[in-house]
Amino acid sequence: xxxxxxxxxxxxxxxxxxxxxxxxxxxxxxxxxxxxxxxxxxxxxxxxxxxxxxxxxxxxxxxxxxxxxxxxxxxxxxxxxxxxxxxxxxxxxxxxxxxxxxxxxxxxxxxxxxxxxxxxxxxxxxxxxxxxxxxxxxxxxxxxxxxxxxxxxxxxxxxxxxxxxxxxxxxxxxxxxxxxxxxxxxxxxxxxxxxxxxxxxxxxxxxxxxxxxxxxxxxxxxxxxxxxxxxxxxxxxxxxxxxxxxxxxxxxxxxxxxxxxxxxxxxxxxxxxxxxxxxxxxxxxxxxxxxxxxxxxxxxxxxxxxxxxxxxxxxxxxxxxxxxxxxxxxxxxxxxxxxxxxxxxxxxxxxxxxxxxxxxxxxxxxxxxxxxxxxxxxxxxxxxxxxxxxxxxxxxxxxxxxxxxxxxxxxxxxxxxxxxxxxxxxxxxxxxxxxxxxxxxxxxxxxxxxxxxxxxxxxxxxxxxxxxxxxxxxxxxxxxxxxxxxxxxxxxxxxxxxxxxxxxxxxxxxxx
Amino acid sequence: xxxxxxxxxxxxxxxxxxxxxxxxxxxxxxxxxxxxxxxxxxxxxxxxxxxxxxxxxxxxxxxxxxxxxxxxxxxxxxxxxxxxxxxxxxxxxxxxxxxxxxxxxxxxxxxxxxxxxxxxxxxxxxxxxxxxxxxxxxxxxxxxxxxxxxxxxxxxxxxxxxxxxxxxxxxxxxxxxxxxxxxxxxxxxxxxxxxxxxxxxxxxxxxxxxxxxxxxxxxxxxxxxxxxxxxxxxxxxxxxxxxxxxxxxxxxxxxxxxxxxxxxxxxxxxxxxxxxxxxxxxxxxxxxxxxxxxxxxxxxxxxxxxxxxxxxxxxxxxxxxxxxxxxxxxxxxxxxxxxxxxxxxxxx
Numbered sequence: 017x018x019x020x021x022x023x024x025x026x027x028x029x030x031x032x033x034x035x036x037x038x039x040x041x042x043x044x045x046x047x048x049x050x051x052x053x054x055x056x057x058x059x060x061x062x063x064x065x066x067x068x069x070x071x072x073x074x075x076x077x078x079x080x081x082x083x084x085x086x087x088x089x090x091x092x093x094x095x096x097x098x099x100x101x102x103x104x105x106x107x108x109x110x111x112x113x114x115x116x117x118x119x120x121x122x123x124x125x126x127x128x129x130x131x132x133x134x135x136x137x138x139x140x141x142x143x144x145x146x147x148x149x150x151x152x153x154x155x156x157x158x159x160x161x162x163x164x165x166x167x168x169x170x171x172x173x174x175x176x177x178x179x180x181x182x183x184x185x186x187x188x189x190x191x192x193x194x195x196x197x198x199x200x201x202x203x204x205x206x207x208x209x210x211x212x213x214x215x216x217x218x219x220x221x222x223x224x225x226x227x228x229x230x231x232x233x234x235x236x237x238x239x240x241x242x243x244x245x246x247x248x249x250x251x252x253x254x255x256x257x258x259x260x261x262x263x264x265x266x267x268x269x270x271x272x273x274x275x276x277x278x279x280x281x282x283x284x285x286x287x288x289x290x291x292x293x294x295x296x297x298x299x300x301x302x303x304x305x306x307x308x309x310x311x312x313x314x315x316x317x318x319x320x321x322x323x324x325x326x327x328x329x330x331x332x333x334x335x336x337x338x339x340x341x342x343x344x345x346x347x348x349x350x351x352x353x354x355x356x357x358x359x360x361x362x363x364x365x366x367x368x369x370x371x372x373x374x375x376x377x378x379x380x381x382x383x384x385x386x387x388x389x390x391x392x393x394x395x396x397x398x399x400x401x402x403x404x405x406x407x408x409x410x411x412x413x414x415x416x417x418x419x420x421x422x423x424x425x426x427x428x429x430x431x432x433x434x435x436x437x438x439x440x441x442x443x444x445x446x447x448x449x450x451x452x453x454x455x456x457x458x459x460x461x462x463x464x465x466x467x468x469x470x471x472x473x474x475x476x477x478x479x480x481x482x483x484x485x486x487x488x489x490x491x492x493x494x495x496x497x498x499x500x501x502x503x504x505x506x507x508x509x510x511x512x513x514x515x516x517x518x519x520x521x522x523x524x525x526x527x528x
Numbered sequence: 529x530x531x532x533x534x535x536x537x538x539x540x541x542x543x544x545x546x547x548x549x550x551x552x553x554x555x556x557x558x559x560x561x562x563x564x565x566x567x568x569x570x571x572x573x574x575x576x577x578x579x580x581x582x583x584x585x586x587x588x589x590x591x592x593x594x595x596x597x598x599x600x601x602x603x604x605x606x607x608x609x610x611x612x613x614x615x616x617x618x619x620x621x622x623x624x625x626x627x628x629x630x631x632x633x634x635x636x637x638x639x640x641x642x643x644x645x646x647x648x649x650x651x652x653x654x655x656x657x658x659x660x661x662x663x664x665x666x667x668x669x670x671x672x673x674x675x676x677x678x679x680x681x682x683x684x685x686x687x688x689x690x691x692x693x694x695x696x697x698x699x700x701x702x703x704x705x706x707x708x709x710x711x712x713x714x715x716x717x718x719x720x721x722x723x724x725x726x727x728x729x730x731x732x733x734x735x736x737x738x739x740x741x742x743x744x745x746x747x748x749x750x751x752x753x754x755x756x757x758x759x760x761x762x763x764x765x766x767x768x769x770x771x772x773x774x775x776x777x778x779x780x781x782x783x784x785x786x787x788x789x790x791x792x793x794x795x796x797x798x799x800x801x802x803x804x805x806x807x808x809x810x811x812x813x814x815x816x817x818x819x820x821x822x823x824x825x826x827x828x829x830x831x832x833x834x835x836x837x838x839x840x841x842x843x844x845x846x847x848x849x850x851x852x853x854x855x856x857x858x859x860x861x862x863x864x865x866x867x868x869x870x871x872x873x874x875x876x
Contacts, residue, residue, distance in 0.1 A: 037532065326762060349764035360762060369756040380752070380763040389745045 025051040026088075027215050028073075028104075028184055033082035035068055042068040044239040045082070050184065055206055055216040057230035057247070059223075061259055061455040065239040066219050070186050074106050075099045086184070105177025106186040111169050115162035120144060122161055123176050140179075147178050151208050152201070166313065167198040174205065185209060186217045191225055195313050196483065196516035203229045221259075223252045224484075235259055260456045267460060269467045272491035275304035276339070278444050278475045279325075284334030286320045288499075293317045295324070296499035297334065302444055302475040307466065308504075309490025310479045313519050317499035318448070318479045319361070325446045325477065326358045327351030352381055357442030359433055361449045361479075363426065367433045370422035374414060377421045378403035378436055406435030411461070427458030434462060438469055445469055448479045463489055483512055483519075497521045531871040541869045549861035556857045557850065564846040571844050578839025579832035585839065587723050591793060593824075593831035595620070595802070597730035598785035599809025600816065600823040601737050606778035607818055608741065609754040611664075611771055613657060615675030616782040617806025618682035622656050623649035623783025624790045625686060628694070628797040631708040631790075638711025645712065646729075646787050653783020654776040656682070661775035665768040679806065687799050696796070705797040714792035726788030730824075733781060737820040740777075750774050782806065811859050817866065830855060 028050040035043040042065045050056055060066045071077045073084055075096040084091040086102040099106075113122050124140055144157050153171040161169060170190060177185055185206075191199040206216050206229060220226050226233055227247060235243035235258040243258040281300040288294035295317050302308060312318060323329035324336070327348035336343045338354050351358065360366040368377045379388045379399045387398040403417040410431045414424055421429060430450070437445065447466055451459040466489065470476050480486050486493055493510065495502040495518035502518045510518075517523065534541070557575075558568035580586050599616045606613035626648040631641055656678065663669035689695075690703040698706070714724045741747035749770045752760040761767045785805055790797055812830050816822030837851035 327764075328762065347764070347766075348762055349766075352764050358762070365756070366759050366762045369752055369759050371755050372752070376748070376752075380759070383748050383763075383765075384745045392745050394743055394745060394748060 025053075027052050027086065029085040030069075030073065031083050031085070033069060033072055033079050033084070035065075035072060035077060035079050041239050043072065043079070046236075046239075046241050047082075048234055048241065048244065050215050050217060052215055053210050053213055054232060055210055055218055055230045057226040057233045058217055058219045058236065059221065059226050059233055059255060059259060060236035061221060064236040064259075066236055067188060068239075069236070070106065070188060070217070070219060073099065074104060074186065100180060100182075103181060103183040104186065105180060105182025105184065107170065107173040107177060107188065107190060109188045109190075109192060111173055113161045113169055113172060116160065118158050118160055119155055119164075119172050119175075120157040122172055123157075123179050127180060144175060144179060147175055150212070151175075151178065152205050166193045166315070167195070167201070170194070170202070171205075178209075182214070184215050184217070186219070188219045189221075190218070191220065191222065192481070193314055195519045196512055197520055199225065222482075222484075223255050226255065227252060256456070267463045267467055267488065269307070269470070269489065269491075272306050272470065274306040274491070275473065277301050277303050278339055280335075280337040280340075281324075281331075282335040282337070284324070284331045284336060285499075286324055286329050287332050288320075292319050293499045294332075295320045298499070298501045300494075300501060302477055304443070304473050304475050305470055306491045307470050307476040307478055307489055309486035309493045310477065310496055311483055311486045311493060311515055311519060312481070312496035314481050316496050318481075318496055320499065321477075321496070322361060322446060322448045322479060325351065325356060325444070326360070327356075352440075355440070355443040357437035357440060357445045357474075359430075359437055359445070359447045359450045361452075363429050363433055368421050368429055371420055373403075373418050374407065374412070374421055374424075374432060375400050375403040375417045377432060378406050378417070381436060382440065402439075406432055406439060410435035410465075427454045430454060430458065430462060434465055438465060442469075442474060445474050445476045446479075447476060449481070450478070451485065452480075452482075483515060487512065487515075495519055497524060500524055532874050534870060534872055537869045545865040545868050546862060549865035550858070552861050553854060553858040557854050560850050560853060561844075561846055564850075566844045566846045571840060571846055574840035574843050575833070575836035577836070578843075579836030583721075585835065587721060589828065589832045589835045590723055590727055592835050593827040594724075594727045594730050594792070595785035595789050595805040596808060596812050596827035596831055597727075597734060597824055598788065599782050599805050600812030600827050601730075601733055601820055602778045602780075602782035602785075603809045603813035604816065604818040604820060604823055605737060605741075605750075605781065606774060607754075607813060609750045609771060609774040610757075611661065611754075611774050611778070612672045613660075613675050613775070613778050613782075614672055614810070615657065615660065615678045615806070616778075616785075616809045617802060617804065618675070618678040619653040619656050619779045619782035620786040620789075620802050620806050621682050621686050622652045623786030624797050624801055625689070625694075625786070626652040626783075627787045627790045628705045628708065631712040632706045636712075638709070638713075641712040642714070642791065645791060646784065649783040649787035650780035653779040653781070653786070655779070656783075657775040657779030658772070661772055665771055683799070686797070690797065690799055694797070703799060707796040708791060712791070713795060714788065724788075724792035726792035729784065729788060733784065734820050734824050737777075737781070741820060746770075746773060782809070785809075808855075811855055814859060815862055833858075 026049045031047045033043050033046045046069060058066050068077065072079045075094055075098060078094040086104060089102065091102060092098050114125065120141055123144055141157055147153065148155060153175055155168050155171045161172065164172070190202060194202065210216060218230055230247050232246050233250065233255060234241060235255065237259060279302040281298055283297045283299060284295055285297050286294040293316055310318065320329060324331065327346055327350055330346045364370065379402055382388055388395060388402065400417050406412060407414060407417060412428050412431045412435070414428060421432065445466070450466065451462050454462065466476055478486065478489055491507055493505045493515065495515055497519060498521065502523065554572065558572060561568045561571035578585055579589050599620060602616050602619065603613060627645045630645045630648050636644065657675065660671045660674035660678065663674055664671045687703070690705060694705045696704050696706040714726050717723050717725055717728055741750065749765050752765055753767050753770045757767050789801055794801060808830060812823055812827045815826035833854055834851050837848050840846060841848045
């Protein structure tokens with residue numbers, strides 16, 4: 017009888033979905049079903065096949081084998097329109113909104129014929145207002161999207177799907193850009209949606225969110241469905257073990273012994289460039305043997321601070337001192353000369369040159385110095401030795417130093433960058449999102465290396481949007497919001513919720 | 529339809545596809561001959577014979593290839609850095625102009641004049657490209673537009689000079705410059721054969737560019753800048769300065785084409801010195817996949833097609849335009865073949 021009941025309620029059924037990209041099997045015979053009024057979390061590391069599976073469901077990819085059924089009807093493959101029409105709505109990680117249009121216009125975009133100006137606008141507005149009340153998605157229909165915060169934009173994306181009568185909502189890493197408070201509001205919305213009979217698939221690799229928001233968890237690993245458990249019957253450790261296929265222990269750094277101040281920023285500002293927030297009069301001290309963790313919602317000035325330390329940006333006001341000496345000329349070369357090791361945020365675009373070999377990438381930051389080059393002539397055998405040494409000591413899995421780096425996985429690419437940076441024995445290390453997109457094994461590895469560098473006397477500035485990571489690694493935490501910095505909070509002195517309030521901008525006004 | 533990247537292309541692809549492209553080009557040529565009312569196979573034979581069938585034909589091809597090697601190198605150096613120098617034609621003419629001015633106006637003895645002419649040409653060509661590259665690095669002006677338009681400016685400037693200050697008083701009214709004195713001309717490589725040292729200089733330049741690109745820090749900087757300027761800048765490579773250096777080398781190489789044509793072949797400057805060598809250099813460089821030694825091979829191929837088609841046209845009566853069409857199809861097929869070694873087309 018339970019079987020029959022379940023069959024009644026199934027809104028979505030995936031059977032035997034297989035998708036290959038060349039030699040890589042991204043999805044291997046994946047089958048599962050989604051019931052009415054259910055939040056299913058799809059958990060897995062980066063590259064486990066979550067996004068591929070959702071892209072197949074939504075018609076962006078065609079599966080090599082397997083079928084998708086929505087409300088009992090098979091979905092024709094490869095047609096995003098068909099998925100939309102069948103009532104599947106997807107909220108992508110990167111929003112698909114037009115910044116120069118209003119919320120209402122964005123929601124209507126694609127639903128109404130172009131040449132019906134004004135007609136039906138009033139009715140549409142009433143419907144949008146109704147939906148935002150019903151689901152707790154507060155956003156003004158006439159606000160221009162460019163003026164909205166990231167959290168608000170996500171609400172617009174959800175409204176867009178609801179407006180099109182989506183009965184199944186797919187959210188791809190929805191909390192990656194939200195503060196803890198905003199995430200809680202999102203989960204509240206999801207609960208309301210489910211109460212009204214919608215079904216939700218929630219893609220994530222953050223365990224605590226999965227535990228908080230879902231009723232059932234599906235775990236993907238290397239393209240296979242390796243676990244399917246009701247959330248109530250599992251815990252974070254079990255899920256983590258399923259996800260990686262082994263037990264993992266997060267690094268637990270020993271007590272820091274901070275030394276001399278190596279870098280000082282006094283009332284430093286940098287210009288806002290495009291939609292990248294600049295710094296607004298910040299004071300910062302980086303001390304030897306200490307990890308300073310910078311928490312904050314993305315786009316609040318982290319990029320400007322990272323560029324400043326990298327040598328790409330100079331202060332437009334204020335003073336920057338290296339070991340007590342004021343900095344006058346400041347380029348990436350000067351930063352390297354000052355022994356600042358830089359792990360950039362985007363390893364594909366900034367950290368490496370995709371079509372260069374491992375050897376060429378390994379010497380990128382010292383290609384003009386001995387032993388790699390003398391008087392303008394490259395010594396390729398010396399460069400190769402440098403690459404081989406990094407490959408060896410940092411466990412970079414690759415066919416060899418002559419492989420183009422684009423063929424490496426993100427984790428191995430990051431290990432090469434880590435080797436390049438730490439091999440130069442930096443006094444200051446800028447680690448900007450050092451583990452984003454890496455699998456858990458690589459995450460632990462990178463984090464342990466950073467702690468080891470700290471113990472060897474380096475000053476580390478860790479920038480991360482993942483609060484858990486900041487709290488695990490940092491000896492001192494500061495929060496960045498709209499280009500301003502919070503005071504220093506020693507390890508363990510603030511709860512995630514308290515830091516979340518700082519991330520949302522509370523506390524700054526009294527300080528200012 | 530979708531394109532899936534191929535990580536390690538099979539030898540069948542890397543060798544087979546370019547060969548297929550060449551075969552397809554030949555087929556198109558035969559089809560064109562058929563339309564023109566000639567025997568396709570015979571036409572093809574005549575082109576090959578006209579390009580390399582005799583000592584005279586071969587030397588003609590080598591002579592024609594010489595300026596193409598220079599402009600091809602100029603383009604390949606610039607394109608490596610993603611500096612889109614479309615102005616090799618202007619740089620060629622300015623090189624020819626300086627060559628003639630130094631050679632005819634200063635009255636220096638030959639052994640002194642020749643190196644000075646070459647050096648002057650290189651500097652002038654470099655200078656012509658310096659403007660556009662500074663506009664690009666300082667103000668973000670698109671160098672495709674500036675370098676392309678400079679071609680027309682330079683062509684009109686040369687016309688003016690040839691009608692005015694540089695006009696040969698003994699030229700019977702023709703718009704041409706005075707001729708270089710005998711001893712200010714590039715000697716023949718082998719006495720009695722119509723092949724001058726410009727060709728030797730071109731080969732040496734190709735070798736030099738290859739060594740520069742693979743063995744020097746400048747070559748590394750140029751490649752890094754071309755492949756990923758953002759990562760290059762982050763790693764401390766002075767991207768703007770690298771682009772300026774690239775431009776100086778590229779402009780100088782293109783100007784050597786003008787020097788070599790005037791000092792090696794023509795002896796004076798006319799407004800029709802170059803039948804588009806600067807533009808054809810783009811084809812040469814692309815066919816060579818920007819490889820400096822490959823430029824030599826592809827310049828020989830392109831020159832052979834032109835010379836062979838000229839001679840075939842006289843014998844078979846098929847218009848010489850066939851050479852232009854042949855090169856265009858060869859380039860298109862080659863670009864497609866190269867693409868297909870990197871990606872495969874998949875349905876869905």
